[in-house]
Amino acid sequence: MSMEAKANENFFIYEVFSQKNVSASFVHQFSLLAPNEEVALTMARENFLRREPCFNLWVVKRDHIHGLPPEERPFLERLDNKSYRETKGYGDLQARWRHHKEQYEEQQKHAGNGS
Amino acid sequence: MQTQIERFDMTEDEKMEAFLARIDRGEKMEADDWMPDDYRNQLIKLISMHGMSEIMGALPEKEWVPKAPTLRRKLAIMAKVQDEMGHGQLLLRVAEDLIAPLGKTREDMMQDLFTGRLKFHNVFHMEAPTWADAGVIGWLVDGAAIITQSMSLDTSYAPYARALHRICAEEKFHAQHGESIVLELAEGTAEQRQMLQESITRWWPSLLMFFGPPENGNITSNQASNMRYRIRSQTNEELRQIFLKKYLPRVFHLGFTVPDDTIYFDEAEDKWVYQQPDWEEFKQIVKGNGPRSAHRLNLREMSYEETKWVRDAIMSFGRRVG
Amino acid sequence: MGDIVRVQTVEHAKQNPQYAQALADLLFQLADDDFILAYRGSEWLGLAPHIEEDVAFSSMSQDMMGHAVMCYQMLEDLGLGKADDLAQLREAVTFRNAILVERKNGAGEYNDNPHYDWAYAIVRSYVYGLHKQVRLEALLQSSYEPLALISRKMLTEHRYHLMHWQVWLKQLANSTPEARHKLEAAITKVWEDAGELSSLGQNAEHIVRFGLIAGEELLRQKWLSNMKDIFQKAGLSWPGEPGVPGEKGRAGEHTADLVQALATLSEVYRMDPAAKW
Numbered sequence: 274m275s276m277e278a279k280a281n282e283n284f285f286i287y288e289v290f291s292q293k294n295v296s297a298s299f300v301h302q303f304s305l306l307a308p309n310e311e312v313a314l315t316m317a318r319e320n321f322l323r324r325e326p327c328f329n330l331w332v333v334k335r336d337h338i339h340g341l342p343p344e345e346r347p348f349l350e351r352l353d354n355k356s357y358r359e360t361k362g363y364g365d366l367q368a369r370w371r372h373h374k375e376q377y378e379e380q381q382k383h384a385g386n387g388s
Numbered sequence: 389m390q391t392q393i394e395r396f397d398m399t400e401d402e403k404m405e406a407f408l409a410r411i412d413r414g415e416k417m418e419a420d421d422w423m424p425d426d427y428r429n430q431l432i433k434l435i436s437m438h439g440m441s442e443i444m445g446a447l448p449e450k451e452w453v454p455k456a457p458t459l460r461r462k463l464a465i466m467a468k469v470q471d472e473m474g475h476g477q478l479l480l481r482v483a484e485d486l487i488a489p490l491g492k493t494r495e496d497m498m499q500d501l502f503t504g505r506l507k508f509h510n511v512f513h514m515e516a517p518t519w520a521d522a523g524v525i526g527w528l529v530d531g532a533a534i535i536t537q538s539m540s541l542d543t544s545y546a547p548y549a550r551a552l553h554r555i556c557a558e559e560k561f562h563a564q565h566g567e568s569i570v571l572e573l574a575e576g577t578a579e580q581r582q583m584l585q586e587s588i589t590r591w592w593p594s595l596l597m598f599f600g601p602p603e604n605g606n607i608t609s610n611q612a613s614n615m616r617y618r619i620r621s622q623t624n625e626e627l628r629q630i631f632l633k634k635y636l637p638r639v640f641h642l643g644f645t646v647p648d649d650t651i652y653f654d655e656a657e658d659k660w661v662y663q664q665p666d667w668e669e670f671k672q673i674v675k676g677n678g679p680r681s682a683h684r685l686n687l688r689e690m691s692y693e694e695t696k697w698v699r700d701a702i703m704s705f706g707r708r709v710g
Numbered sequence: 711m712g713d714i715v716r717v718q719t720v721e722h723a724k725q726n727p728q729y730a731q732a733l734a735d736l737l738f739q740l741a742d743d744d745f746i747l748a749y750r751g752s753e754w755l756g757l758a759p760h761i762e763e764d765v766a767f768s769s770m771s772q773d774m775m776g777h778a779v780m781c782y783q784m785l786e787d788l789g790l791g792k793a794d795d796l797a798q799l800r801e802a803v804t805f806r807n808a809i810l811v812e813r814k815n816g817a818g819e820y821n822d823n824p825h826y827d828w829a830y831a832i833v834r835s836y837v838y839g840l841h842k843q844v845r846l847e848a849l850l851q852s853s854y855e856p857l858a859l860i861s862r863k864m865l866t867e868h869r870y871h872l873m874h875w876q877v878w879l880k881q882l883a884n885s886t887p888e889a890r891h892k893l894e895a896a897i898t899k900v901w902e903d904a905g906e907l908s909s910l911g912q913n914a915e916h917i918v919r920f921g922l923i924a925g926e927e928l929l930r931q932k933w934l935s936n937m938k939d940i941f942q943k944a945g946l947s948w949p950g951e952p953g954v955p956g957e958k959g960r961a962g963e964h965t966a967d968l969v970q971a972l973a974t975l976s977e978v979y980r981m982d983p984a985a986k987w
Contacts (some may be wrong), residue, residue: 695759
């Protein structure tokens with residue numbers, strides 16, 4: 274088999290993303306081989322979304338996706354010590370509001386009875 | 389938490405040690421992670437065989453697509469065959485990403501299939517001469533595949549696991565479709581029951597062989613390294629026992645038999661004791677000498693060759709448009 | 711044309727035997743067209759040029775078979791028999807599909823040395839698809855409301871089919887000389903039969919008079935106009951007026967190809983139509 278013939282079989286890898294409904298984010302599905310993006314788009318839904326709703330669709334050539342090589346992925350790790358910017362860092366607020374409310378209602382009751 | 393290998397100062401031995409440590413910690417590998425050659429090669433062998441089995445498996449089922457006896461069955465079987473090819477597509481993509489660093493593509497895998505270098509599961513080399521076979525394939529062959537796939541969900545190679553998750557979701561329907569056909573036949577006329585019994589009898593050896601030879605205490609080096617690398621976690625015999633425990637009772641509940649008078653369940657050992665199939669025959673089948681091997685490979689090869697002009701054409705369109 | 715009665719239920723349809731007959735005649739055309747072409751599509755399973763395309767193509771065969779089932783179901787509701795029987799126990803002479811859809815995919819059988827022609831698959835699917843689009847759009851105005859309803863459903867799925875075949879037609883037409891040549895040969899072959907598609911059969915007059923669908927000539931002109939447009943966009947030369955086959959498929963004259971197809975489709979069911987499968 275000639276090199277030319279071999280090259281023709283090398284379709285591009287396209288990554289497929291889909292959106293379930295208008296409020297949802299695009300989600301990665303899987304990859305397929307296609308000669309160009311038009312063909313990739315015609316095949317995407319049937320290959321990966323047979324049983325799921327598909328509101329919108331993207332195909333991206335894998336070459337155009339930039340990620341981190343394995344040795345750099347550890348950079349993504351984070352310490353879990355930042356409760357100051359998460360709701361779990363403020364878990365006492367509700368109880369405190371409730372306390373003030375109860376105190377106030379208690380006062381109102383006594384004021385009513387007193388007079 | 390994932391740790392990485394491939395610092396320039398690491399020797400091959402150190403990389404291997406770090407890799408095994410990752411495996412032992414239950415970490416999952418991606419396509420671009422460092423991996424020893426034999427890990428890569430085992431995966432390629434396993435996943436491409438799995439993928440091609442799905443592709444080739446579509447062919448015996450396809451025989452029954454137009455002939456399915458009701459409109460609903462025709463639709464269901466079309467959906468099943470579509471799923472099988474879809475599963476093949478997912479697995480081939482995983483295999484393709486593993487062979488890419490070796491300079492190989494899907495075209496190479498197709499050629500390996502046609503030359504017999506790339507094998508596919510024994511069951512898909514076998515005849516499916518009646519409608520009952522379509523049911524038995526969905527019920528028992530897919531049933532066997534589900535057992536193997538379920539084990540593999542925890543594989544150390546992440547892309548394979550992700551493909552398997554998608555596959556397992558659809559396999560449930562396949563099993564139910566098969567059961568539905570089988571139950572209808574089992575509850576049907578005398579002729580239907582006879583058709584089903586003959587089918588079960590016919591498929592029995594292939595089903596036993598599906599899981600591969602028992603180890604008898606001597607695990608092959610292949611299996612050993614697959615288990616060391618957590619590519620798989622159970623032996624052939626363990627998987628086969630799971631299959632027998634699940635399905636043999638059901639075969640008997642329907643009033644059918646398997647062609648093995650000696651078969652019995654050993655309570656003490658908690659396993660089915662059965663007559664071994666002919667493992668030499670198994671080797672021959674997987675080599676491509678099964679009853680339908682040549683026919684089905686020929687179908688694939690001829691159509692692939694005759695449609696080459698199509699692939700050339702759309703590739704050329706892509707290049708011109710840029 | 712006079713007032714077209716709006717028929718909302720099958721009971722209402724059955725009140726006028728002539729109306730019911732015209733409706734049945736039309737439904738058989740719709741059902742048989744899609745049933746047989748879906749069968750031809752399913753013969754391509756595992757043989758398509760590219761794995762991802764095989765998966766996509768099989769979706770369309772499924773959809774199309776589903777459309778046929780909707781129509782057979784409607785015929786069952788009209789009291790003409792069980793849908794499974796209508797699809798599988800009728801002889802070729804009662805089928806009302808156009809000859810174009812019963813033609814084989816190429817030499818050989820799907821399980822015995824198939825030498826199928828992808829160019830023919832594309833052109834036939836697309837030319838039929840364009841006719842189906844025009845037909846379904848016309849059916850949205852059908853006097854038989856249940857039919858208008860299922861036509862809307864079919865259109866939803868059919869949009870994808872058309873888009874799919876259009877991409878293939880366009881790309882193959884503008885790629886290699888070999889593809890171009892094969893495509894043109896396929897067009898010639900399809901053209902021999904395509905003219906029959908818009909025929910409404912021997913009961914056409916009643917079908918149209920009852921407002922079940924627009925007239926043949928109107929459908930035909932819309933279809934030709936759409937096709938001319940597509941051919942031009944794809945850079946293909948217009949082959950002129952489509953021909954009609956020797957056999958009148960819409961009148962029950964069929965080829966050995968259909969007889970063989972029906973034998974395959976009904977092989978298991980005929981073993982025992984009374985049994986549960």
